[in-house]
Amino acid sequence: MIRRRDGGRASRRGRRLEQIKEIKMTSSRKLQYADRVAIQQADQAIRKDVMRALVEIITNANDSYSRLEDAGVDVNGEMVIDVLRKHSNSKIVVRDFAEGMTDSRMDKVVGTYGEATSGIKEDKHVRGMWGRGLKDSIFGLGYGYVRSFKGANFYSCSLLLKKGIPTFDLDDPIRATVDLRQKYEVLQGNGTIIEIVVSRNDVKMPQFNNLRNYLQRHFELRPIMSNPKRKIILRELANDGSVKQQHTLSYVAPKGEEVLNERLKIPDFPATVHLNVFRSAIQLSTRGEEGDYADGGLLVISHATVISLTMLKFENDPYAGYFYGTMQCDYLHDLLKNDEPVLTATRDGINWSHPFAKALKHVVETELEPLINVEREHALHDEQTKLDKKLRQKIDRALHELNTIAVSELRDPKDVTRKQIELPESGMAFFPEKLYVQTGQSAALILRVAVKENEKQNAVATIISNNSEVIALTPQVTLKKHKTQSSILEARVLVEGRQVGGEATITAYLGKNRAQAVVQVHSKKESIPSTPARGSNALFTDIRFDDRTDPRQRVYFDRVNSSIVIATAAPSVKIYLDENNRLDTTVQGQVLLAELITEAVCREIAREGVEKGRFLVLEGSEADAIQNHFIRLQNRHAHLIHNYIVTKE
Known part of the structure; x- marks a missing residue:
């Protein structure tokens, strides 16, 4: 028998190992994150985007106001956002006057990562679904400070990068002195001040006007921006701390x-x-075109909190671009309380692979599909109408004759064609007279005035809008000499649109004279087709048939697009439509069409003539003058318009 030299020792060692295993103790601790994880998480959530960071901070402040309101406390709802743009280390300060925080609250809210600190677990109507939004916002842009007034004390902490290591420093509380309150502009009561220094070289600081536009339109902020109980003020600061400009943000x-x-x-x-x-x-902008700032799509809302903006499977369907609205589902709130992964970890909205999200998606898509199919059918019908060569030729011939009538009534026979700027008889006009402006953006009109003996350079004109959602940013303008024509004064008038689909008449007053322009607010960044100049014989550029126009008005003139619009859904129009919803294929339909066009053409020429000073009118009786000239024009031109339209073809 052959023995192994270490056989006995091996056997004894094996028995000792078994004994050790029997008495081994198990210890546990919380998993520790490496320092780099905080920065990685911030990059995933904020993506080096100042707008995303501000969304987090503004919604945090709104949550604080909401908790007070739920407790029955009256609040002013004010938030002030200060922006100091510099080549490096730009600064953003967001100030609210809500709950405030103590040092223990700061330690939990600011110094802890991933805790549910907003109140969602307690069924409070707040947005905060992760306990890391504030930290991500600060580290995603650089470093920052959180300061707060609570009761009689002032509390402060910082989130800094020390040798590349994310660090939380909590200061000892001190008394809230008058000097401290004045320094941080919280003169009384509670409040919190978030200061972020944009120190990262890979973060681009937006222009102030872009910040203003996009903050108002960001889908997550729309309930806040449209809430009458909130007031969000955006201020641009100079290096000395003075306010260069400020705006109250809103969304309609x-x-x-x-x-x-x-x-x-x-x-x-x-x-x-x-x-x-x-x-x-x-047609509205879509997520594919403008991302988080699109006007189209459905807001997914749970307990007053906006979670996502989506059009589901119709996201890239052009016929879905006319629809917007809300999907209110409070069950999402219940899932979030139970830590169900119904949202993406990077805050990009709903995780549509979740079983409930799939079911929700299917139900909503089933309801949307018929609406979008109807839109598609209308678009195809409109396209077929446009492609009808015979109808197009007929409309073009009629438009030529209608514009000939307009020119004969509105142009002074003494006028001759010239390259110089042409002004109406009143000697005052806007250029252009029709303008599109994208929502949240500003655009310019040029006001021009003929120099008269009693009018001098530096005269001041007053600008008024008749729609609160189309703002005249320059309520008064000073007229200066035109660069090339000394006989004309001009000034730049800025307007801003706040509601897609809104339309306003902008009126300029100078003494007894006035000029008007029509401004329409659009959603998309689109090139606006140039409208024909006054001297180009084109007051009327199209005749359209629309079954969605308010049927209570059978015909109207779309001044922005220079189009005569026939409401084919009007009962007295609908009975004359053929099987293809055409009005021009029967004699009866053509007669009605001629009457409707006569009404629109004569009324618009009358309005144009009175408002531009071409027709004589007594001061204060403009409405009566328009009606009198409308009747006169009908008597003079109705038979001619019938000859153009009633062709019996």
Whole structure:
């Protein structure tokens, strides 16, 4: 028998190992994150985007106000956002006057990562779904400070990068002195001040006007921006701390008609969704075009908190671009409380692979599909109408004759064609007279005035808008000499649109003279087709048939697009439509069409002539003058218009 030299020792060692295993103790601790993880998480959530960081901070402040309101406390709802742009280390300060924080609260809210600190677990109507939004916002842009007044004390802490290591420093509380309150502009009561230094070289600081535009339009902030109980002020600071400019931010939903308002059951879940959908007459921007700032799409809302903006499977369908609205589903809130992964970890919205999200998506898409199919059918019909060569030729011939009538009535026979700027008889006009402006943006009109003996350079004109959602940013303008024509004074008038689909008449007053321009607010960044100049014989550029126009007005003149619009849904029009919804294929339909066009053409020429000073009118009797000239023009030109339209072809 052959023995192994270490056989005995090996056997004894094995027995000792077994004994050690029997008495081994197990210890546990919280998993520790490496320092780099905080920065990686911030980059994933904020993506080096100042706008995303501000969304987090503004919604945090709104949550604080909401908690006070839920407790029955009256609040002023004010938030002040200060921006100091520099080549490096730009500064952003967001100040609210809500709950404030103590040092222990700061330690939990600012110094801890991933805790549910906003109140969502307690069923409070707040947005905060992760306990890391504030930290991500600060580290995603650089470093920062959180300061707060609570009761009689002042509390402060910082989130800094020390040798590349994310660090939380909590200061000892001190008394809230008058000097401290004046320094941080919280003169009384509680409040919190978030200061971020944009120190990262890979973060681009937006221009102030871009900040203003995009903050107002960001989908997550729309309920805040449109809440009358909130006031958000954006200020641009100079290096010495003075305010260069400030604006109160707001958001108004597009003008639209409600097409769906239903509460729907979600199969296999104890949940419902309230679906409210509107249709805009103007095509809206989509997420594919403008991302988080798109006007189109549905806001997914749970307990007053906006979670996502989506059009589901119709996201890239051009015929879905007319719809907007809300999907209200409070069951999402319940899932979040239970830490269900119904949202993406990077805050990009809903995780549509979650079983409930799939069911919700299917229910809503089923309701949307018929609406979008109708839109598609209308678009195809409109396209077929445009492609009808015979109808197009007929309309073009009629438009030529209608514009000949307009020129004969509105142009002074003594006028001759010249390259110089032409002004109406009143000697005052806007250029252009029709303008599109994108929502949230500003655009310019040029006001021009003929120099008269009693008018001098530096005269001041007053500018007024008749629509609060189309603002005259320059309520008074000073007229200066035109660069090349000394006989003309001009000034630049800035306007801003706040509601998609809104339309306003901008009026300039100078002494007894006035000029008007029509401004329409659009959603998309689109090139605006140039409208014909006054001397180009084109007051009327199209005749359109629209079954969505308000049927209570059978015909109207769209001044922005220079189009005569026939409301084919009007009962007295609808009975004359043929099987293809055409009005021009029968003699009876042509007669009605001629009457409608006569009404629109004569009324617009009368208005144009009175307002531009071409027709004589007594001061203060403009409305009567328009009606009198309308009747005169009908008597003079109705038979000619019938000859152009009633062709019996």
